[in-house]
Amino acid sequence: MGADRKPTIAVLSGKGGAGKTFVSVNLAAAAGRSYYLDCDIEEPNGHLFLKPESIESEDVTVLVPKINLEQCDACGLCVDFCRFNALAHIGSHLLIFEEICHSCGGCVLVCPSEALTEKDKVVGRIEKGRAGDVIVITGILNIGEVSGVPLIEKIQDVERNDGLTIIDCPPGTACSVLESITYSDYCLIVAEPTLFGLHNFQMVLELVSLLKKPFGVVINKFTKETNPLEDFCMKEQIPIMARIPHDLKLAKTISTGRLVIDQEKAYLSLFKKLLADILGELN
Amino acid sequence: MKIAIPANGSSSESGVCNAFGRAPYFMIHDTETNKTVYLENEATRSPDGAGVRASQSLVNANIDVVLTPRCGGNVLRVLDAAKVKIYKTEGESLKDNILAYKDGKLSVLDEIQAGLHGRRS
Known part of the structure; x- marks a missing residue:
């Protein structure tokens, strides 16, 4: 990380539906001036919550051979x-x-x-817009395309100069996730406090450990009952950065496409503290 | 005329393989000499495009007819270009399918499997 560049935080999880987008959009909005990069290119949905305006769209192409x-x-x-x-x-x-x-x-x-030359083939597009202080960059892969990696590369090439970056990753541990976190400074893993959640968490843990990235966990849908994820993190001394409660109010806010930090002061504090703690870990 | 069938192994008892591109072997039967050989399918080691590679091997081996339970759009494109005819197998026996083909009992394969690359021709 250069002295003049603000950190990039990748938000990822081993499965879909754990809360990556929920955490990413609220974290970006809580950060003030920031970039939100939606690298979940097969189903980008962060824009539903951030509602960017003045959108500019640009096609993303790859080179394929052409025969004479x-x-x-x-x-x-x-x-x-x-x-x-x-x-x-x-x-x-x-x-x-x-x-x-x-x-x-x-x-x-x-x-x-x-006899062979190369030609451009459109595989998707990048939409860039603004939602308050957040610059929202969304990658959209064309239906039927097999690989999102070239598109994710292009999303990360978008010029960023003022403000930190939050990357909303695709789920799982495939090439597209690897590409999404390669240039990040910190990995925030969102996981559910169940046996299934722990299993998926361990897959992601293996990936971020391999890349030697600093990381921490957000336990989403947290209840007061003892849970295998928390036990594992305690045993392995993995930092738990936040616990987001299993809260019906949250579900209702999300289902109407709103940011929870705009609705509840307690969550604004939670996300601001989460951000400050991550930046603290990086310094 | 040379007939190829995806096979689970390198013997006549091994049975018809359900996969085409990643079948371990192809049984190749020559109707003129009445000889049968088993071609190891090197496409099984391919990271991608196994159907294309397997079809290319069969085209290189001058196959005229393919008998298979299924195949994808890419396989069809290669075999079509090489004017190889594709028929649908019935049951698991390699030998019975050769006999059924010779007797004109097999029908042309007209449904294409939407594979990883999802193309329907």
Whole structure:
């Protein structure tokens, strides 16, 4: 982290529905000047709560090979080279499977007759808008696209200069999550206090430990009963940064697309303290 | 004429494999010589695009007909381009399917499996 750059906090969880978006949007809004990056590109929904305005939309493209059959001499070098099998050749005919292509450009490099070039293929778009002090950047993957990684890369390239960044990650531990947290300074893991919640938490824990990221836990839907997640965190000395109660009022606020920090002073304090504690851990 | 069937193993008892791209073997039967060989499917080791790779191997082996319980859109695109005909298998026996094909009892495969890449041709 450079001296002039504010920290980036990635919010993630091992499963969908744990409360990533709920925590991310309230954390961003509580932070004042900040950037909210919705990297949950298959179903981005943070904008429903932050309600950004003056939205600018930009297509995101990847490069895929394009064949000029007149120049192709059917040598098959490109087919042999592609480890993802995005190419096949039948006699003098080359077939390209764009949805399998990982845009490495290798087929173009190995083609001895310059029959292959690259072209742009739109895979999704980025919407940038403003909600009060929060700049809201939303990645939207086109339906049917297999990989969101190129789109998540582009979201993180958006210029940021003033204010910290909150990244709302996709659920789970796949490549798209890895891409979402790679450049973050801190990982905030949202988990539920159940056996299932603990299992999913441990998967994410493995990932953030592998990347050696500082991290902490938010227990969502917390009740006073003893729970396996809390026991595990105590035993392993994992910092529990906040406990958000299993509260019907919260559910009602969320179901109407509102920010809980705008509705309840207690939650504004909770999220402000959470943010201050995270920044404290980083200093 | 050469006929290929995705197989669970490298013997006639191993049975028809439900997967195409990631079938461990293809049984290849040559109707002219009446000989049967088992081709190891190297596509099983592919991180992606196994259907494309497996179909390419069959095209390279000059297959004329494929008998399979199912296949995806990418497989169909490769086999179609190579004018390989695809028929739907019936039951699990490799031998019985070859005989059924020779007797004209198998029907053309007309439903495409929406696989990982989800394309329907």
